[in-house]
Amino acid sequence: MLISGRGSNLKAILQAIEAGRLHARVEAVISSRHDAGGLQYAQRAAIDTLVLDGCDYPRREDYDHALQGLIERFKPDLVLLAGFMRILTAGFVRQFRGRLINIHPSLLPQLRGLRTHERAIEQALPMHGASVHFVTEELDSGPVFLQVRVPVLAEDDAASLAARVLQQEHRLYVQALQLLADGQLGWKDGQVLYQGQPLHEPLQINAG
Numbered sequence: 001m002l003i004s005g006r007g008s009n010l011k012a013i014l015q016a017i018e019a020g021r022l023h024a025r026v027e028a029v030i031s032s033r034h035d036a037g038g039l040q041y042a043q044r045a046a047i048d049t050l051v052l053d054g055c056d057y058p059r060r061e062d063y064d065h066a067l068q069g070l071i072e073r074f075k076p077d078l079v080l081l082a083g084f085m086r087i088l089t090a091g092f093v094r095q096f097r098g099r100l101i102n103i104h105p106s107l108l109p110q111l112r113g114l115r116t117h118e119r120a121i122e123q124a125l126p127m128h129g130a131s132v133h134f135v136t137e138e139l140d141s142g143p144v145f146l147q148v149r150v151p152v153l154a155e156d157d158a159a160s161l162a163a164r165v166l167q168q169e170h171r172l173y174v175q176a177l178q179l180l181a182d183g184q185l186g187w188k189d190g191q192v193l194y195q196g197q198p199l200h201e202p203l204q205i206n207a208g
């Protein structure tokens with residue numbers, strides 16, 4: 001699992017595993033920053049943690065090459081991004097195609113990129129949310145397979161909206177991973193399959 005900061009999604013995933021709600025194992029957590037708060041959750045769970053600092057690799061290709069090497073040591077089935085604040089090179093993405101998953105705080109394809117909560121409010125969107133998707137070369141554009149919708153309230157500011165979306169993200173990522181772990185959802189020849197059939201629209205979970 002790749003992180004850069006707070007690590008609340010990592011924490012939620014570890015809690016779900018611990019509680020038996022998610023049948024998976026986190027092999028390692030790699031952070032792009034030494035001071036990522038999320039590293040503590042992995043350390044507490046006795047999971048290997050590694051830091052690969054972007055400052056040590058001025059060239060993006062070199063960073064991603066080193067990252068690939070670290071990941072391959074653990075031979076993971078999936079590589080999860082959760083607040084990993086780096087744009088990945090196309091070469092890296094190709095190496096892990098079909099196994100690289102990200103969570104993004106918007107109803108993709110709406111609001112790709114950063115500051116999604118601020119922009120949802122600026123654009124007076126009635127509905128916001130979060131998406132889990134396979135990562136492809138283009139930023140925040142790979143096939144989305146699971147979403148949760150979160151209404152924007154009249155009294156919301158970016159912080160209150162972000163907090164409600166984040167709560168739902170934690171449920172969403174766990175459910176997305178369980179679908180993958182169960183083999184209900186998968187990737188074949190550039191297509192997302194749900195129960196063996198091509199998935200044309202993202203599945204939705206209800207905001208809990």
Ligand code: GRF
Binds near residue numbers: 104
């Ligand atoms: C989440 O909002 C996630 O959707 C986005 O970055 C944030 C990471 O939060 N990609 P955390 O580090 O998991 O708390």
